[in-house]
Amino acid sequence: MLQLVTVPCLADNYAFLVHDSVTGQTALIDAPEPGPILTALRQHGWGLDDILLTHHHWDHIDGTAALVEATGARVTGAAADAHRLPPLDRAVAPGDRITICGESVDVIDVPGHTVGHVAFHFPDSKLAFTGDSLMALGCGRLFEGTPAQMWDSLTRLAALPRDTLICSGHEYTTSNGRFALSLEDVPPALILRMEGVERARAAGQPTVPSTLAEELATNPFLRARDPAMKAALGMADAQDAAVFAALRARKDKF
Template sequence: MPLEIVTIPCLGDNYAYLVHDAATGATAVVDAPEAAPIAAALADRGWRLTDILVTHHHHDHVGGVEPLRSAHGARVVGAASDAHRLPPLDLAVAEGDTVTIGGETGHVLDVWGHTVGHIAYHFPASGAVFTADSLMALGCGRVFEGTAEMMWASLGKLAALPPETLVFSGHEYTATNGRFALTIEPDNPALLARVEDVAARRAAGQPTVPSRLSEELATNPFLRAGRPEVKEAVGMAGAADAAVFGEIRGRKDRF
């Protein structure tokens, strides 16, 4: 059976995700912005937290790690390359390593750019990837520590996953991301339809994540930086893909 995944709003606009294997009772949380809503979701379901999977060192992703570890004795997993900035790790991982939650294996991907040391977790049997602040719904994270070339390469890894993969990202930024995306491709019919859907979901108080990778490939300007029509739209026809990505990221930073 696929993993059961529960979306938990945290802080103002963060998400954490409970990942539960019904057969074994194993339960992980991907990122822990704050402990209280995660603890409440666990208690509501009668689940015991066995693992905490950390994507990167920013406080709005690790602020709840220690209280949850203390309460549940959970194993903390994170990037070996970033261990000096993370809560103490029980398992340090790198690209190519795997993490087992109950009966399912997750694969670790380096997705550096937003930070150096950011990782994602791909669970192919459940068709899910947890991307935090690398690939987001209709967007991507700011390039704080890496380079445009580094972030473009990371997005390329994620774009190569099966298109039906569900993308569980770290923030509720989709409405703003959609408004920006329309400045790049105002006539993209898939984007126009998605922006309407996002507005309806937010008006109903619903999250806009997860999204399908196929949706991102059709509408997310950061994944589409290599397409000729996008290069033309930003006045960079024939330019290198990573340079076009850098231009789009810079425009979003000033948006």
């Protein structure tokens, strides 16, 4: 199992370090800014071998060049997004399997927030780095993709093992939770989860990562296929993707 370190960056971003104590290798997923990441590496006495980029938005890539200069790390990102990512040493496509820190990693297609967005799944360590696709109690705003694309992406991620840790890119859990609590169907698990979120934030602790099991039970976007949610929204006979689209439209106006 790889060691996971969550690194707060910028105002509300997260980067993630994974480290293999056997090989001594370390990888970074997303590079919002170099300072906090370099500090975390120094604190642990680690180098940096790989940088994996989920998508092209500046707050996930702007630290890449400085980190490469400081560490010599190899940069991996989606071939479809290579024209708007930092220079890639390895371009990958959905369905590819690569080796990072001695572990096999699956590249998953997750368009919606952007086109060309990918997630990285480390099945042995039960980690999924989802960027701004599936997020804690939410999902990314649809800047480039369609609701149907995002629903397909969420469906792929929802099929991962329930004990997978969902490592998403932002500390948006409180605002996402407020939206979830505003809906017509509020499961008891959501109320309990939000109590924990409030305690964590009051203590200055991150609410990311979360387990996929938590998201399946409480994330309103994953619950678009839940009959209770559909009935509460007056969409009992609607297709799952249509319910998701309605929820996403409501969140955009919330």
